[in-house]
Each structure stands twice: as C-alpha cells, then as structure tokens.
Amino acid sequence: MTKEELLAKVKTSRPSVTVVGLGGAGCNITTWIADKKLTGGKIIAANTDAAHLSTMTRADTIMLLGEKLCKGHGCGGFPERGTEAAKENLAEIKEGLRDTNLLFLVAGLGGGSGTGAIPVFAGVGRELGALTIACVTIPFTIEMARREKAREAIRSLAGTCDSIVVIDNSKLREVAGNLPLKDALAVANALVGAFVKNITDTITQPSLVNLDYADLRAVMERGGISSIGIGEGDGATRVEKAVAQALSTPLLDITDVSTAYGVLIHIVGGEDMTLEEVAVAGEQIMDKVPNTKRVIWGAKVDPDIAGRVRVMAVLTGVTCPFISGEVKQKEPPQIPKEVVKPLREAMEHMVRAQEELPRETISKAAVFSKEK
Ligand SMILES: Nc1nc2c(ncn2[C@@H]2O[C@H](COP(=O)(O)OP(=O)(O)OP(=O)(O)O)[C@@H](O)[C@H]2O)c(=O)[nH]1
C-alpha cells in the first residue's frame, strides 16, 4: 500500500462523530463546545424553544423540535411534551444522524425538552448501531421534583444508551466550593463540554497516546452509569496528585470507585510531559480500581498548560445510590440559603447572558481536592 492509499484509508476509517445538544442546558453545553471548535465531529442543537435556539445557540445544524406542538415556546418542564415534540421531527433526526457511529447526547435533565427528547434520539442511535453515550446533569437538590424526573429518565435511558455519563449539579457545588450558581452552571457546562471534546479530539486527531474508536467502544459499550472525576497537579508528583484527585472526587455519588467496570483516562499536559509520566498514571489507576476489567487512556499535549497535568477519569459501570433508589433524597438544608431563593432567576440570567468564565475561575474550580 502506498502512503497516499494509507492516508486515504485513515480518512475513511475515521469514526463519524455527532454531538447533539438537547433542550436549554444541552444547547448551552454544545455551544461551549462549538466555541472551542470541535474539529473531528459535527454538532446538532435541538430544542423546542425558538428564542433560545436563535439567540443563544451555535452549532452546525439547528433543529427546532415540535413546531406544531410547542409553537417554538418550549415544553414548560413536561418531558412527555418533549418526547412528542421530538417525534414530530423523527425523519429530520434520522437524516441528521445518518452514518454516525459515535453519538453523544447532551442534556440537563429535569426540564421538558431535553429530558423528553433524549430517549427519541437515543432510539435512533441504537437503530443505527452507533455507540451512544448520553452526557447528562441531574438538577440541584433544591429542585426536588425535577430530580425525580431526572432519575426516571436515567433509568429509562439505561435501556437504549451504551453509557450514561452523569454529573450531579449538587455534587458539583459541593466540590467546586462556594461559587455563585451562575458560575457553578458554567463550570458544569465546561466539564461536560470538555469531556465530549477531549474524547472526540483524541479519537479523531493524532495525539501523544492515541485512543481509537475500538478502544472507546470496549469501555463504553454497555457501560451503564458512568461518573467523571477531574484532577490537576504540578511539581514533581503532579501526575500522582492529579490521578488521586480525579478518582477521589467523582461528580456523582457512587457506591464504590474500586468496583468500576471500565476506566477511561484522558491526560493533558504541557510540552514537558513525558511518556513515562503518562505510563505511571495508568499504573496508579490500575492500583486504585483493582476490579476493573478494562482501562484505556489517551494523552494530549497542550502547550498552554506547561508545568502542569490535567487528568479526566471516567468510571463506567458504577452504582449510584440515588439512581438505584437505595437512598431517599436528602432534605435540601445543606444547600446554602443564598442559592435557594435566586435559583430560578439565576438560571434564567445564565441562559440570557452565557458569557465565558475567566479561565482562572474554571481551573480553580476544576481542581478538586478532599485534602484540607
Ligand atoms: N449544566 C447546566 N445545567 C443547566 C443549565 N440551565 C439549566 N440547567 C439544569 O438543567 C435542567 C433542565 O433545564 P433546561 O435545559 O433549561 O430545560 P429544557 O430541557 O430546555 O426543558 P423546557 O425548558 O421545560 O422545555 C434544570 O433543571 C437545571 O438543573 C445550564 O446552562 N447548564
């Protein structure tokens, strides 16, 4: 085979990646990804809310769901309406997802549009045989009824999606410190966005340690509930620190980290990061998650973060007491008072003015540590 033939082969064998943002939160997250430029995949933003789509959303394709049913006004928190709305666009959805073999479905669960539409998109993904990964947030503890809806949605998605990566907004607040709600939501957007972008970039672009589609499939296929952890470190033991943080502070309360079925590790470091360090990170993770059946990792160099490494760990096949119903919801008091009252207001404000957080704020919040 000539080099040209080989290059042509690489091009055609590249997975076709589609990222779909659903509902207000989902579209905010995919807009974050679009602004950061997703080189290896296309982005579809789908919502029943015409105003949000036309003013707040950036994507390759914009899809107004359920025009007849919702008349461009959203679903008012009713997931059944979101499902009916998406069904109205079924032909368009099938066309939009044609040839996709890696599908990310992104939504903030608890409202009407995202929660209701996500199973419809997941069903199409399944029909196509695409590796379908839902990336969802569950609402704050204070949004009691919405949390219940989110739990139901996750349980039903378990039948259609390969993996459901879940971030608990309440947990995020707990680990990100006392950020104002608007900033906490922006951090959630950046986290989910970075997860999708990191994976897409690593399997579609050349990187220091390549992850390919088959690797990803091995870990995420029928992976069930998955949790993400993030860590960052500097100095001589930067990899050790970053890995320990990522594994000790998952953004969803899970029963036992060590029982995870699969682990996906993504490491980003400056140009001074060595392969040796990357290998050490892999070994450390194997030690901490001894029962795991599959570990895959990818690494990328980012000249902007010289001297530091950033680790994102995805643990698949975990059990979460909230989703399985083993624990009753805690009463809201642990949520600071200042969050309770302006919650709805702040969210609306967030949607209106989704300005980018300063870089330092995000990285500070993303450095989670249990150490005092
Ligand atoms: N991460 C993140 N979560 C958000 C954001 N806005 C809202 N949420 C969360 O997502 C849940 C669903 O909200 P939306 O996405 O606005 O709801 P929707 O899917 O558009 O549904 P309807 O507006 O009822 O049609 C809320 O209960 C919040 O917990 C956001 O910008 N980012």
Ligand SMILES: [Mg+2]
């Ligand atoms: Mg909405």
